[in-house]
Amino acid sequence: MKFFILVLVFFSALNIACSNNKEDTAILQKQDAAIYAFKVKDIDGNEKSLAAYQGKVLLIVNVASKCGYTSQYKGLQNLYEKYEGKEFIVLGFPANNFGRQEPGSNAEIKEFCSTKFNVSFPMFSKISVKGDDIHPLYQYLTRSDTNPKFAGAITWNFNKFLIDKNGNIVARFDSGDTPESDKVIRAVERHLYNAN
8 A cells, every 4th residue: 555655646746747847848938939029110110029030040230330340231231141041130230339339310320221231131220239228139138047148248339149940049249250250150050050
């Protein structure tokens, strides 16, 4: 009888543990995909949900028009054109947090990007990526509780975050890491082609 009770207790505990694991997995999956919950305004002021980009590899970049790194727009556009057909998207977020290097209005930024660099990847309304008025998307990208592997304040214009097809933050690149660098291209291709 004691043996039967022990077996019953063991299988009950095992069942609870398995149930909890399923719940934990579901919570983790929700956290992984949390980036898709954010709504942002595009460069024309229209609300856009990042859920529209589910299933794609994303490169999220804070951009500026009057920066020493502004020429990276060309590299970002080239990268976008090269991999767009393979479910890759660059998302540009203008910000005026560093050296006041993005002073223009959204309309001026759009005009600059299209005429100077022929930018066709999605551009969004100007936001703050640092400080007291940081946009919630950038809070998520830079906080250690939501991005433990790649957390930390944005250091300058053209910091880059790579998001995989499941919504996980899988890499971060500094301003000096150009879009054409082997480092960036290898990471993009690894997540596009699911290579290890």
